[in-house]
Amino acid sequence: MSDVITLYFEHVKNIADTVLRTQQKNINAAAHIFSETIKRGNTIYAFGASHAGIITEELFYRTGGLALINPVLTPSLMLNTKPVTMTSKMERLAGFGETVFSSTPAAKGDALLIHSVSGRNPVAIEMALAARSKGLQTVALTNLTYSKQVTSRHESGKRLFEVCDILIDNCGDFEDSSIQLEGLEQKVAPTSTAIGSLIANSIVIKTVANLLAEGITPPVFHSSNVDGGDEFNAKIFQEYKERIHYM
Template identity: 50%
Template sequence: MFQYMDRVESILNVVKKEEAESMNQVIELLTTANLEKQSIFIFGASHAGILMEEMYYRAGGMMTINPIFGKELMLDRSPITFTSQMERLEGYGVALAKTVDFKENDVLILHSVSGRNPIIIDMALEARKKGVKIVALTNVTYSKSVTSRHSSGKCLYEVADIVIDNHGDIGDATCDIQGIEQKVGPTSTVIGSMILNSIMVETCQKLVESGMTYPPIFYSANLDGGDKLNQELYEQYKDSIHYQF
């Protein structure tokens, strides 16, 4: 019954050991971005976009995380296979990136498990043209086992400034089922969420240690006074917040 939990725990132990340095680099990057009122963006396509939603407008989360939504990549799209077609359509990521007000030294977190599809490479390359720092959350072993679908021939880990490896299985699913070859139980969402939330927690700690009395953390709207506190924080950080509040 606990095969999946055991496997996730095993992967997390590897992440703690192997990715601490990269995670600390991202923590420093996000701390600086918040202190200097630079903008932080996050993007992922289809299921990779679940982490984008996890980081966005969430009690206990960071206000200054700005999602980049592509409507043709969301999981409510029908037929759902259309999202896969759009991930593979070179040029769409460029067009989507051009709708974002990227500035030099902003930060863009990109999540893609395989890191091979044009959408994520386009987004990274276009943002880099404007001097944006690229953080890749991906699976390096997976990427090295497949060919890039982008005309550059590169995968996400090859166009990022900082790479965090989620250390999942090739193909993402991780649990063996007796009687069939196909594994089940993808790990990228839960591992990725643990990685990003860990980074956000430590970034907030760094901000407080830097002298920030009220870091940009969402209060729960279901707590008395939560809406008022969130509005006050928004006024302080609105230059770094690009979504409608």
């Protein structure tokens, strides 16, 4: 069965190639929003529910990461919630997205990245609508193949890709599971985490490159596990304490 490993690797590579070929313009647009947000002295936020939230965790407090990306982490939407099925109920709860957004210090001129693979649940849609109404620019990371084949669970009837300023398609399969194996009806192995992380870090590296091109040195973390890493990162926290909200 080792050939299925190769099959999966090749499938993920093919999706990554498709993203690079079709989504680079949108990734650049998202990076432009991020770099302009930073230049103005504003704040960047990232949000996702359940497994989509893994990309939010990928983006903050890590080596090589941009220190100015603030996660929106809500316990009832994270995978350490017990029972874990509560996360599905909470991301469908009408009004909860507005409540989550209102708990952040987000202000006009800030930016928000929202990751939702299906893009159909109220929590992500409400976050986007609330953010735009407050003057934030919004970036949706979603799966268009998936989202266009499902109905919205939000009262507006809209899905995430229909309510954000910038859309980035992760170019994945319907339902996110990707490989059909003989003898099993359900496909195996999702791709949204691997591809989502690739896209998210592509936004980061382009944001950093944009700022460097304008003579601005953005705060990028060292690993805390190398000598001097803690001291380096402590200086970042001190210098940018007004724009880092996760400490």
